[in-house]
Structure formats: structure tokens, C-alpha cells
Amino acid sequence: MTGIVAPIVAQLVAAKSETGALAVEAVAGIAALNAQLATSPMQFVVPTGDTAGRLSSATMVTRQQGEERFDVVTGFLLATLKGTPAILDQVREKTRDALLGWKHPLTNEPVEYRGGRLLSYDFTKGTLWWQQSFAFTRIIEG
Numbered sequence: 001m002t003g004i005v006a007p008i009v010a011q012l013v014a015a016k017s018e019t020g021a022l023a024v025e026a027v028a029g030i031a032a033l034n035a036q037l038a039t040s041p042m043q044f045v046v047p048t049g050d051t052a053g054r055l056s057s058a059t060m061v062t063r064q065q066g067e068e069r070f071d072v073v074t075g076f077l078l079a080t081l082k083g084t085p086a087i088l089d090q091v092r093e094k095t096r097d098a099l100l101g102w103k104h105p106l107t108n109e110p111v112e113y114r115g116g117r118l119l120s121y122d123f124t125k126g127t128l129w130w131q132q133s134f135a136f137t138r139i140i141e142g
Helices: 005-014 030-036 086-099
Strands: 023-026 042-058 061-077 112-122 127-141
Touching: 005 023, 005 042, 005 061, 005 086, 061 086, 086 112, 086 127
Parallel strands: 023 042
Antiparallel strands: 042 061, 061 127, 112 127
16 A cells, blocks of 8 residues: 655656755654754655545445645755745655645545745744645545
């Protein structure tokens, strides 16, 4: 069975030359990010939740439509942004482009972009974190 995160990481790794990300990894939670920022820009795929629709039963198969949500959090070392602030916009746009409309192996539905935001800006640590949210629907069968 295909997991949620691995195919997303693979899609972003395949798009690294366009997004400008130097590394792409999965992470269990946003709290673990600061310890892992080793290069810049660096991307992390974070599963953020799921929802389930109404249950339907036809004969022996139980089906339910669900939605999987995930974020791509991009970390920047501020020193790498000096003189080239456009890299932030480039990475944001190319990351969105790499996933928008892409079909996760668990579904035939395209990935939707849900928006982005500044997650954290820390002068002391010299880091900036940008969060982009995505989702896709899938059918869960049991």
C-alpha cells in the first residue's frame, strides 16, 4: 500500500531542479524542523490531517470518500537570501506548480493548492519558514 508522504517527497525531488530546493525530506511534525535545517532552501513534507465523508456500503465493499491534507514547509537560512530575495518567490511558485494538479498514487483526483503563509521568521537563528498547504480527495475502501 502506498503511503501518503513518500510519493509527495518523490514528486518534489523530481522537481528540485525547478524549485531550487537543495533537499527534500519527510518530517513527523513542524517542531522537528529547526533541528533539521542543514542547507537552504530545504523542504519538508508534513502530513497535517485528514477528513472523512459519509460511509457508503454496496454489497461487501464499504467505501468512504476522504481528504488527505499535507503541507510543504520550506526553510531558508537568511544568509542565503541576502541579495537574492526573489529566490523565496521562485521556490514558492515552483513548489506550487510541481504539486498543483499532480495525481497522488492513492487517487485519480488532482492535488489542490490551499494557500501559503509565513510560518516563522527568526533573526536569532537566522531562519525563515514558509508553509504551503495542499490536499487531495481519495476513496477509502474496507
